[in-house]
Amino acid sequence: MVDKEGLPEEGKIWYNGVFVDWKEAKVHVLAHGLHYGSGVFEGIRCYATDKGSFIFRLNEHVDRMYRSAELYKLEIPYPKAEFKTAIKETVRINGLDACYIRPIAFYGYHHLGVNPEGCPVDCAIAAWRWGTYLGEEALENGIRCTFSSWRRIDPTTLPVTAKATGHYLNSLLAVLDAKERGFDEAILLDTNGHVAEGPGENIFAVKNATLYTPAAESSILPGITRDSVIELAQDIGYEVIEQPITKEELLTADEAFFTGTAAEVSPIREIDNATIGEGKRGEVTGVIQKKFFDVVNAKEAGYMGWLEPVRV
Ligand SMILES: Cc1ncc(COP(=O)(O)O)c(C=O)c1O
Numbered sequence: 001m002v003d004k005e006g007l008p009e010e011g012k013i014w015y016n017g018v019f020v021d022w023k024e025a026k027v028h029v030l031a032h033g034l035h036y037g038s039g040v041f042e043g044i045r046c047y048a049t050d051k052g053s054f055i056f057r058l059n060e061h062v063d064r065m066y067r068s069a070e071l072y073k074l075e076i077p078y079p080k081a082e083f084k085t086a087i088k089e090t091v092r093i094n095g096l097d098a099c100y101i102r103p104i105a106f107y108g109y110h111h112l113g114v115n116p117e118g119c120p121v122d123c124a125i126a127a128w129r130w131g132t133y134l135g136e137e138a139l140e141n142g143i144r145c146t147f148s149s150w151r152r153i154d155p156t157t158l159p160v161t162a163k164a165t166g167h168y169l170n171s172l173l174a175v176l177d178a179k180e181r182g183f184d185e186a187i188l189l190d191t192n193g194h195v196a197e198g199p200g201e202n203i204f205a206v207k208n209a210t211l212y213t214p215a216a217e218s219s220i221l222p223g224i225t226r227d228s229v230i231e232l233a234q235d236i237g238y239e240v241i242e243q244p245i246t247k248e249e250l251l252t253a254d255e256a257f258f259t260g261t262a263a264e265v266s267p268i269r270e271i272d273n274a275t276i277g278e279g280k281r282g283e284v285t286g287v288i289q290k291k292f293f294d295v296v297n298a299k300e301a302g303y304m305g306w307l308e309p310v311r312v
Pocket of ligand 1: 043171197198199200201202220221222223224225226259260261262
């Protein structure tokens with residue numbers, strides 16, 4: 001992640017229903033979630049606009065978190081509405097406008113049997129200022145990627161649509177490998193050899209002004225940015241086709257880009273040293289990126305329903 005400088009050390013974190021000082025939001029070393037990756041989380045962005053601060057698609061993020069929890073039989077002990085209120089309150093209490101929000105729910109301290117039954121479900125929400133994930137320059141000029149030798153986790157072994165903490169070991173290996181080999185980011189193939197996604201991003205290819213992306217039922221996390229971009233692209237008038245993409249198709253695409261809460265809409269300019277399109281942000285990517293930033297910055301009246309005001 002970009003946060004090499006580290007996380008802030010001041011502010012309040014919502015922890016099991018109450019706000020505690022940042023440094024006091026601690027976990028026991030024998031917590032179940034720490035040992036077995038048994039937790040679910042979300043990454044959400046809040047944007048500062050000239051109409052106020054808005055959380056992008058809060059409902060969809062909270063829905064996905066509760067769905068992820070259900071897949072791991074983890075019962076979040078708060079109704080969704082209360083959790084959403086706590087998320088907004090976390091932004092407010094920390095005096096933040098533009099920020100990244102990280103809610104998490106995990107099996108806590110009680111026993112260390114793999115079966116989590118009996119362990120409490122601990123929940124926390126933190127928020128802090130966070131700029132672009134892959135760098136400002138990446139949004140404009142694109143990034144250099146590599147096909148990872150690690151395949152994306154498979155739906156036959158894990159519920160890949162869950163945003164679960166343990167799943168991110170797969171992403172971690174892909175990122176480490178890409179960085180070690182001098183690339184900005186990895187692209188993971190699925191176990192059938194089709195293009196799946198990035199370690200924290202969904203992927204799109206553009207050919208003859210049509211967008212292609214792996215289907216939501218494939219080995220991907222169904223991203224909320226992905227869903228938004230599909231709708232925005234169709235709204236602009238582009239055709240979007242959800243189907244398997246081969247390595248070859250991606251390498252010969254006119255354009256390619258990543259989507260994600262952290263990465264937003266990031267052009268891909270090279271894969272394994274092969275230039276994609278003209279080696280810079282493509283025309284279609286540019287149009288979609290602009291539309292996306294207009295929407296999150298509250299400049300598109302038709303999409304205000306995706307923006308949850310932090311202060312009413
Ligand atoms: C593995 C993975 N794929 C895709 C995404 C993009 O999802 P979203 O657009 O909801 O942030 C993320 C980020 O959450 C992710 O971690």
